[in-house]
Amino acid sequence: MVSMDTLAIKTQNKFRSLITKQTYKKGEIICEIPTEKVIDKANRYTVQIGRDRHTEVGKLSALNHSCDPNVILDTENLQMVACRDIDQGEELSFFYPSTEWEMDAPFICLCGAANCIHVVAGARFLPLSTLENHYLNRHIRELMIELLNNTESHLTKLTDV
Ligand SMILES: [Zn+2]
Numbered sequence: 277m278v279s280m281d282t283l284a285i286k287t288q289n290k291f292r293s294l295i296t297k298q299t300y301k302k303g304e305i306i307c308e309i310p311t312e313k314v315i316d317k318a319n320r321y322t323v324q325i326g327r328d329r330h331t332e333v334g335k336l337s338a339l340n341h342s343c344d345p346n347v348i349l350d351t352e353n354l355q356m357v358a359c360r361d362i363d364q365g366e367e368l369s370f371f372y373p374s375t376e377w378e379m380d381a382p383f384i385c386l387c388g389a390a391n392c393i394h395v396v397a398g399a400r401f402l403p404l405s406t407l408e409n410h411y412l413n414r415h416i417r418e419l420m421i422e423l424l425n426n427t428e429s430h431l432t433k434l435t436d437v
Contacts, residue, residue, distance in 0.1 A: 280307045283368070285338045294338040294368045300358040306347060306368075309354040310334050318380040325351040325375070326415050341396050342369035344389035349375050351413045359411065371410050373399040377419050 283306070284295045300306055309323065313332040321337040322330035333339075336356065339347075347368050348359045362368070372379065373396070382397035393406055399416045400423060407420065 280335050283307065283335055285335060286367075292338040293340055294336065296362060296366055296368055297364060299364050300362040302358055302360050304358045306356045306358060307336075309336065309349060309351065309356060311354060318376065318378070320381055323349055323351070323375050324377060324415065325354070325413075327419065340367065340369045341372040341385060342387050342389065343371065343385060343392045344387065345370045348411045349413075351375055351415065372396050373402055373407065374410055374412050374416065377416060 282296060282298045284297055286293050286295050296306070309325070309331065310333055311325070311331045314325070314329050315322065315332070316328045316330065318324060318330045321332050321334075323333045323336065324330050336349075346358065346360050346362050346366065347370050348357050349355075349370050350357055356368075356370075373393075376398045377400050378398040379396065382395065385392055385394055385396050391406075391409065393402060395401065399407060399412070399420060404420070404424075407416075412420075
């Protein structure tokens with residue numbers, strides 16, 4: 277069990293962020309994703325780990341979104357993993373649509389990355405061409421395929437008349 281002792285929450289003007297107290301190499305496991313409390317609806321303190329499963333993540337709820345993140349949340353292995361080398365004192369961030377299909381509290385991203393998606397509302401609101409450039413968890417890929425299939429059968433019905 278990898279603990280969260282290496283992580284600290286920083287609060288500035290009521291804005292929370294998650295900072296690492298140590299360096300990590302790309303691919304290194306930082307901590308496990310808590311699953312003691314799984315609920316069926318998203319809120320600001322949850323991460324989606326399955327179609328109707330949202331887990332309260334405690335300290336990890338201070339993780340901010342970035343369109344150019346340094347960690348991924350792997351909801352199958354329930355681990356937070358460094359997706360590039362990370363310095364001590366660096367803020368950790370992940371790409372919210374990689375876990376969230378439809379977010380409870382959408383917002384405008386001001387991360388400034390060249391590939392910024394601007395409106396962060398969940399994967400279902402993003403084009404495939406954007407999503408395919410990011411790590412995506414299995415439930416997001418499945419929901420996306422389902423949405424595409426439904427759209428296709430809907431279009432077939434429309435043209436069948
Ligand atoms: Zn952005």
